[in-house]
Amino acid sequence: MHEYFTYPDGIPVETVNDRNRYWDVSMWGHFGFSNFPDGRRYAQFLTDHHEKFTLESLGRIAQNALYFHEGSMAKIPQDRERSARQMSVTAGIRKTGPWVVCLSGIIATQAPTSQFYLDRQSYLSVFHVKSGLIITGANSKRQPELATIAEETAGQVYHMPMSSHLEMNDREDRLAVSYNTFFAVLGVPPPSQDRAEFAFAITPRGRMAKAKLTLQLVLHAGEMLETDDGRSFRLDETPQELEVSGWIRHHGWTLKLSAPAKLTWPVRPYNPYRNVPETGIEHAVGALTTELEAKPQLVTFAIEE
Numbered sequence: 001m002h003e004y005f006t007y008p009d010g011i012p013v014e015t016v017n018d019r020n021r022y023w024d025v026s027m028w029g030h031f032g033f034s035n036f037p038d039g040r041r042y043a044q045f046l047t048d049h050h051e052k053f054t055l056e057s058l059g060r061i062a063q064n065a066l067y068f069h070e071g072s073m074a075k076i077p078q079d080r081e082r083s084a085r086q087m088s089v090t091a092g093i094r095k096t097g098p099w100v101v102c103l104s105g106i107i108a109t110q111a112p113t114s115q116f117y118l119d120r121q122s123y124l125s126v127f128h129v130k131s132g133l134i135i136t137g138a139n140s141k142r143q144p145e146l147a148t149i150a151e152e153t154a155g156q157v158y159h160m161p162m163s164s165h166l167e168m169n170d171r172e173d174r175l176a177v178s179y180n181t182f183f184a185v186l187g188v189p190p191p192s193q194d195r196a197e198f199a200f201a202i203t204p205r206g207r208m209a210k211a212k213l214t215l216q217l218v219l220h221a222g223e224m225l226e227t228d229d230g231r232s233f234r235l236d237e238t239p240q241e242l243e244v245s246g247w248i249r250h251h252g253w254t255l256k257l258s259a260p261a262k263l264t265w266p267v268r269p270y271n272p273y274r275n276v277p278e279t280g281i282e283h284a285v286g287a288l289t290t291e292l293e294a295k296p297q298l299v300t301f302a303i304e305e
Helices: 037-048 057-066
Strands: 083-087 091-096 099-104 124-128 132-136 149-153 156-158 162-169 175-177 184-187 195-204 211-216 222-228 232-236 240-244 248-249 251-257 261-267 283-289 297-304
Touching: 037 057, 099 184, 099 195, 124 195, 132 195, 251 283
Parallel strands: none
Antiparallel strands: 083 091, 091 099, 099 124, 124 132, 132 211, 149 156, 149 211, 162 175, 175 184, 184 195, 195 297, 211 283, 222 232, 222 248, 240 261, 248 251, 251 297, 261 283
């Protein structure tokens, strides 16, 4: 699992995690991987991408060197042009050229009394080798506004699905999730070299309740953001709420959307170690929210590099 659910920059995939939203390349326990040829290559890959050296990481490196099992190496998914892996639970990942897309429909009971268990409310992450993580699938807690889909019915907000199903093949990966008053299917065809597309197909069952779709955009403070109506500004701690109807450009990528949406910046995500949202903007995201209509619809997105 480890070698498949690691981005090409060495950082573990956050979408399947219910504890942490983000962390750096880990130096923990590489000697355990060294019992296998692909594990030795994976340990080498992680070491090559480790940059933030601390006393602890240096100690872990020394431990790895002491207990490492030398031997031949085999290719890992990061070495291949294409790879895919579907878990026994409702989650999977696919690498296509420079793109990595992870889908997760894992369902787990909420743990309101524990600060360390996040709500599994996010379904999609998109990574490109040039731009890094573009859409994060990080989970959160007490933040339904960051859920991929949220439904409001009978005075209550439901931000986690009732059921889910994942199908993966070379033509299209499809994640289906159900809510009280509608179904949603997220379809992701294979990306081309410089373009990745995905779409949400919404099908009501009976009278559809008020619902919204949100993507967590990885925006970088200090960099410029442009929109289709000619606005351009540098991101900082100043709150922004923008109506977007065509495209957003930032950090080398352009996101095109078929339906009007609202971009909110900065949204500070929950920190499980502090049991409160982040106070700075280092880990803030941009919440791109589309209000869903109470009828069958297809909401499409495309990312161009």
